[in-house]
Amino acid sequence: MSPASKTSPWLVLNNGVKMPALGLGVFLTPAAQTADAVRTAIQNGYRLIDTAAAYMNERAVGEGIRSSGVPRNELFITTKLWPGQYGYDGAMHGFDGSLSRLGLDYIDLYLLHWPVPTSFAATVQAYKAMEKVQAEGRARAIGVSNFLPHHLQALQNETGVTPALNQIELNPFYTQPASRAANDERGIVTQAWAPIGGTYLRNKNAVTSGADTPLEHPLIIGLAQKYGKTPAQVVIRWHLDHGFSAIPKSVRPERIVENFDVFDFSLSAGEIAAIDALDTGVFAGANPETFTADTYPTDIDAQ
Numbered sequence: 001m002s003p004a005s006k007t008s009p010w011l012v013l014n015n016g017v018k019m020p021a022l023g024l025g026v027f028l029t030p031a032a033q034t035a036d037a038v039r040t041a042i043q044n045g046y047r048l049i050d051t052a053a054a055y056m057n058e059r060a061v062g063e064g065i066r067s068s069g070v071p072r073n074e075l076f077i078t079t080k081l082w083p084g085q086y087g088y089d090g091a092m093h094g095f096d097g098s099l100s101r102l103g104l105d106y107i108d109l110y111l112l113h114w115p116v117p118t119s120f121a122a123t124v125q126a127y128k129a130m131e132k133v134q135a136e137g138r139a140r141a142i143g144v145s146n147f148l149p150h151h152l153q154a155l156q157n158e159t160g161v162t163p164a165l166n167q168i169e170l171n172p173f174y175t176q177p178a179s180r181a182a183n184d185e186r187g188i189v190t191q192a193w194a195p196i197g198g199t200y201l202r203n204k205n206a207v208t209s210g211a212d213t214p215l216e217h218p219l220i221i222g223l224a225q226k227y228g229k230t231p232a233q234v235v236i237r238w239h240l241d242h243g244f245s246a247i248p249k250s251v252r253p254e255r256i257v258e259n260f261d262v263f264d265f266s267l268s269a270g271e272i273a274a275i276d277a278l279d280t281g282v283f284a285g286a287n288p289e290t291f292t293a294d295t296y297p298t299d300i301d302a303q
Ligand SMILES: NC(=O)c1ccc[n+]([C@@H]2O[C@H](COP(=O)([O-])OP(=O)(O)OC[C@H]3O[C@@H](n4cnc5c(N)ncnc54)[C@H](OP(=O)(O)O)[C@@H]3O)[C@@H](O)[C@H]2O)c1
Pocket: 024, 025, 026, 027, 028, 050, 051, 113, 145, 146, 167, 168, 192, 193, 194, 195, 196, 197, 198, 199, 201, 215, 230, 232, 233, 247, 248, 249, 250, 251, 252, 255, 256, 258, 259, 285
């Protein structure tokens, strides 16, 4: 199969918009390497790119898109509003900034990056601004990230609108059954960040689970040998077989290609359940219960 003929399965969001299930993430991808990573991904079949205002690389994502040779309307671009720009006016300003840095005239999916429990009113006002940009046709779909079930409920109580998608930390070491169930009950697509255990790859010994990362776990290695695939491909397949969207990040062309070469096998129900059982219940990212704009101070407008 030539790389160009590979295609991700699609998921349908609750407003009917279609989204590729598998994409490229660019968190911690230095701006200088981002355009190359995005172009490499798109030229090898990726159609979904996940960035955020806080990643400080939206301009380079736009550059990668424009140099890819693939028409804009065949791509699905996600970006996120940083909590430092919450509130209605702040969100409008934040959206305009992302659109301008990306050099696009619409975003496919716009997300609230984190809930801010200590100023939830500003979180809700930001979401109301996102509803407005969606109504204007400047965002095709809107959603949230890192929302726990009670945050979803609180947002729904305030706005009456169900987010299209919730992007959460999710991999075989942190499987988030309660959040996934809350998303499913509401018809919200679950999208995995750190899908291959990214944060663990950077924080060895964060958990005691028989391996420092999901990619080093004997179960995953055994399945990789069985299918003639790599551990990362097995973990990405686990996401797709569950019906999740996943956005693995890499700056290395060979890994970008590897992470998308997952459409010629699938895991059995027993294998999926065995991987589910690797859950440690330990998260490696920030805590959505206590997140504030100061958790990672970021001056969005300075970029
Ligand atoms: N909403 C949020 O709060 C949030 C938080 C974090 C991330 N995200 C999004 O989710 C995306 C993915 O998460 P992530 O970047 O934290 O973690 P990840 O994709 O699970 O892991 C990325 C790490 O794995 C390495 N890697 C990539 N492919 C590999 C392979 N085939 N074999 C071995 N190692 C491999 C990468 O290194 P190399 O680059 O050197 O290959 C990098 O160190 C982000 O880029 C971002 O778009 C969202």
